[in-house]
Each structure stands twice: as C-alpha cells, then as structure tokens.
Amino acid sequence: MSIRKLQKSVINLKEKNNVTILAHYYQNIEIQEIADYLGDSLGLSQIAHQKATTRYIIFAGVVFMAETASILNQDKHILVPERQACCPLADFLTPTIIKKFKQEYPSLPVVTYVNTTAAAKAESDVCCTSSNSINIVKKIKEEFEVTKILFGPDNNLAEYVAQNSGVEIVKIPGEGHCYVHSHLTLENIKGSQAAHPQAKVLVHPECIKEVREYADFVGSTAGMYNFVKENRDIYEEYIIGTEKGLLSRLSVDFPNNRFYLPSEKLVCMDMKKNELQNIKAILKHLDAEDYDKLKQFEIKVPADIAERALRPIKKMLEYSKKS
Ligand code: SF4
Numbered sequence: 001m002s003i004r005k006l007q008k009s010v011i012n013l014k015e016k017n018n019v020t021i022l023a024h025y026y027q028n029i030e031i032q033e034i035a036d037y038l039g040d041s042l043g044l045s046q047i048a049h050q051k052a053t054t055r056y057i058i059f060a061g062v063v064f065m066a067e068t069a070s071i072l073n074q075d076k077h078i079l080v081p082e083r084q085a086c087c088p089l090a091d092f093l094t095p096t097i098i099k100k101f102k103q104e105y106p107s108l109p110v111v112t113y114v115n116t117t118a119a120a121k122a123e124s125d126v127c128c129t130s131s132n133s134i135n136i137v138k139k140i141k142e143e144f145e146v147t148k149i150l151f152g153p154d155n156n157l158a159e160y161v162a163q164n165s166g167v168e169i170v171k172i173p174g175e176g177h178c179y180v181h182s183h184l185t186l187e188n189i190k191g192s193q194a195a196h197p198q199a200k201v202l203v204h205p206e207c208i209k210e211v212r213e214y215a216d217f218v219g220s221t222a223g224m225y226n227f228v229k230e231n232r233d234i235y236e237e238y239i240i241g242t243e244k245g246l247l248s249r250l251s252v253d254f255p256n257n258r259f260y261l262p263s264e265k266l267v268c269m270d271m272k273k274n275e276l277q278n279i280k281a282i283l284k285h286l287d288a289e290d291y292d293k294l295k296q297f298e299i300k301v302p303a304d305i306a307e308r309a310l311r312p313i314k315k316m317l318e319y320s321k322k323s
Helices: 004-017 041-049 063-072 094-105 133-144 153-163 185-196 209-214 221-233 244-253 275-286 291-297 303-322
Strands: 019-024 037-038 056-060 077-079 111-113 126-128 149-151 168-171 200-203 237-241 258-260
Touching: 004 019, 019 111, 019 126, 019 133, 019 185, 019 275, 041 063, 041 077, 041 094, 041 153, 056 063, 056 168, 063 077, 063 126, 063 303, 094 111, 094 149, 126 303, 133 149, 133 153, 133 221, 133 303, 149 153, 149 244, 153 209, 168 303, 185 200, 200 209, 200 244, 221 244, 237 244, 244 258
Parallel strands: 019 037, 019 056, 056 077, 111 126, 111 149, 149 168, 200 237, 237 258
Antiparallel strands: none
C-alpha cells in the first residue's frame, strides 16, 4: 500500500473511532502529516491534558513522553505505536541513582529534565524542559536557599544551565547524554557552514559545549522552530543542529527558506521505530473493539508513581507561569 493510501486509511479509522494522534517533531514526516497535534514532549502532554477530548490518545514519540502524558491524564488511555521506542538518555537516570545522590547531598534539591522515566520524576523536586531549564534552576535555588543543585540526566544540558544560571550543578548520574545531539561536532557545523556561509546556526542544548558556544542560537526543538518562524524574512538559510525530523517540518512549513542538516548522524533511531502501520494496527483493534489486543500498546503509569511524579511536573508549570 502506498504511503498516501495508508495515511488515508489511518485518518478514516482515527475519525471513525474518535482518537487523537499526537506526534513529536522528530517523527517521520508521514506520521507528522496525519497528527492532530505536533510539538515537543511537554507541549504534547499538555495538549493531551487541555485540548484532547477523546478517551484514546495515540502518542507517536518515545515511551517517557507517553508516561508524562499518562501522569497528566490518568483518566485517558495513552497508546504508543511501538513500546520499544525508548529514550536512552532517560534510561541513564534510575530512581536508585537519584536516591544514592540524595543520601550523599541531603540538602540539595533534585531537578530532572523531562527526558526521564516516571519513576525518576517521582524522586525529583522539580522537572524542567530544555527551554525553561535556566529559569527553573534559578527559581529552585531561591526556594531552597542553596547555591548548588542535583541535575540530570543530560550532562550537556547541565553544563549549559550552570553556565547561564550561575548555579553550581552536581550532574547525576554524571555520564548521561543524548546519542543523537552529543555526536554533533564543531567540524560538522563548520563543514556545513563552509558550503552555506550565509546560514544561521541553530543547535539544541543537548549538544556539546564547543557546538553550543559556536552557534547563533541555542534552544529547544520548539524554540528553534519559533526562531525560524520569527526570522524567516530576515535570514533565508539555517543549519539545524537537532534531530532530522525538525528539518522535515521546517522545510514543509517554510518553503521559501532553506535548511541544512550538518550531520547524517542526527537521527534518533528510537523515535523512528514508530511506523504508520503500527498506528493503523492500534486503530483497527479499537475499531474491532478488541480491547485485550489494545493493552499491548497502552502506557499506564501506576497511580502511586503518577501521583508522586505529578508534583515536580506541576511545580515546573507553576514556576513557568510566574516568570
Ligand atoms: S533525540 Fe535523544 S533525547 Fe530525544 S528521544 Fe532520541 S535519544 Fe532521547
């Protein structure tokens, strides 16, 4: 079956069965095209909470994102196309590691990036995203009256936050990194720039220090998208230092601009495990009211963990509102 026909049958089944599909910017473009909402991880979970009125939500991303959606939407069924689509960065930080660091530094607050499992969030004082991390760390420093915090799991984001907040950071676990962003080198960027000297360089804070310091703009996936949206009439070309899926989105939404990927390694193989066929399989089970088969796709965070994990997420949202 062609991609177009497959997309059409997914849309028909989705509408017939009243399902919302959420897709992360790093999904393949054919999945982005059939989604009701596109966004980054936290943005999508909030959409699931505030805008998606359907009982069933398909979350095309990685498992920790679906967990966050489940924490925020305990009354809804969050389904993932592929349970093996995990985030290796999130897997660096287990609840056991957090407890060990808390014992070592009992007075320091724990700030975790949203790219963590629900069980790790449950051990945290506050969560943060790549876009609000600096602000959140400054706020938690004031509230806890400390000069140092525990932060994990991404080492590069931790360094970026420490540099820009003036708060000392103890990295937990100390070796956490995203295999996609951390592989981007300064040579990759300079190589791309040699071919496209007018292009603005946009990179994600999960990139290494040399890359971040060289870039014209450092920001989250949504932040990079908005940078292009706001500057598209001023700058024509952009080097995009994040996962390839964002470049696909930008190329569709801003056809008069040009976008370049500085390295072919900017592909998250975990995000790409989701396929249209799996989304169709979920919808067919729903259509046949085969709820037993549907269970294999459902991500449900147990109520006790969800309750504890909700606190640091809510605190982050409250801090963000006040700023
Ligand atoms: S791009 Fe990196 S942080 Fe994002 S899901 Fe993939 S491995 Fe995790």
